[in-house]
Amino acid sequence: MLTENHPHAWKPEHANEHLDPDFRRTYMPPGSRLVVTPDMTRLIGGMPTALDRCTATVVSGPWGSGKSTLLQSLAAVSDVNTVLVEIPESAGATRAQWDVLTTAITGSATGTAHQLQHAARDYLAAVPTLLIVDEAQHLSHAALRQLRWLWTSRLPRFAIVLAGSNLNAHLDKEPSLATRVNQRILLRTHSTELMVKRLQASHPDLAATRPQLLELIDQAYGNGVWRNHSEMLLKAALELGHTGPLTHEVAEEVIYDRTGAPLALTPAGARTSALKKAGR
Incomplete structure (x- = not known):
């Protein structure tokens, strides 16, 4: 994450130099660099408008197709508060999922699922934020509908990126969610x-x-x-x-x-x- 109005903000060609060191050390061979792809350019280039319009983007693709790298690249050149959270499969209940989300957004989480949702919204109303939710296929439809409430609340400056395996199919089971997605990026294996x-x-x-x-x-x-x-x-x-x-x-x-x-x-x-x- 960059400082506000940083000259490299939202420029995919600079993602490599600002990439999270822990991610680089864990997933990238020494001496390697990010390759700027059309999907990366599309996702990063569209995010300033997404923040202004308070919209949702979906990134879907099979295991190993580059979702995590794409999300890390986006976070690297963001110049707003950026929250990157992964939903564990073990958090099956909606309350548990909101515990994970609200803790990532605000730093703490107490209360019922309803209280957690409002705590997250109050924070986002005060702090411009890009929320990146990885492994979003684990979110229940109830939790997704409640997240939709956030991105349709017209917060001052907010965008959400939902990423996961076969996520489009998961979202399309709930028309009220599928029709509220502004952009979809489908990752595929390469030739x-x-x-x-x-x-x-x-x-x-x-x-x-x-x-x-x-x-x-x-x-x-x-x-x-x-x-x-x-x-x-x-x-x-x-x-x-x-x-x-x-x-x-x-x-x-x-x-x-x-x-x-x-x-x-x-x-x-x-x-x-x-x-x-x-x-x-």
């Missing part, structure tokens, strides 16, 4: 061609890796999913100490450790460390 291009743009070592190897890795393991590739690269760097362009041997060893299956990326007959581990 191998696009995945390779974005991998190359994300890290100098991957830019120096043979494209044919990156294609094989995506087809055998990555499947167009960002999370699969980032976890593979983190393991190669942090556990194997690998630096420089990826090699067949390193890729096979990491993929075997991740999946338990010796996936042959090298020409037929080659003996790799992964195959040796499997005792074959």
Whole structure:
């Protein structure tokens, strides 16, 4: 989150330099950088208007499609109070979900669900806020209807981003919610061609890796999913100490450790460390 009217506010090309350090350390291989995507540009570029109009945006996509990275990028270049909260699956009751939401918004939560909702609204009426709710597919329809009350209350400056897996289908079961969403961004897995291009743009070592190897890795393991590739690269760097362009041997060893299956990326007959581990 940036200071108000910061020159980098709402500019996706600056998200990389303001990204949360804990997120970078946990999910991004050392030396990597964010890749600005059309979805990122659309989400971030539309947020000043969303705040002025007090509207809701939905980000939906399968596991590993880049939702968390997209949300972190948005938070990185926001110049208003930004609350990023994740709804745990264990918070099944509406009261428990409002406990999570109100604690994230105000810093504390006491009382009934109704009291928690009003405490959140009172805070938001006083403090311009971007509320980002991840794993929103876990929210009950009752909690979602109550959240809708917030973004239709015409608060001075407020916007909400709801993100989750298959979230559109969850929202569409409740017409009063579905018709109150101003923008929807649907994330998908990438084709191998696009995945390779974005991998190359994300890290100098991957830019120096043979494209044919990156294609094989995506087809055998990555499947167009960002999370699969980032976890593979983190393991190669942090556990194997690998630096420089990826090699067949390193890729096979990491993929075997991740999946338990010796996936042959090298020409037929080659003996790799992964195959040796499997005792074959």
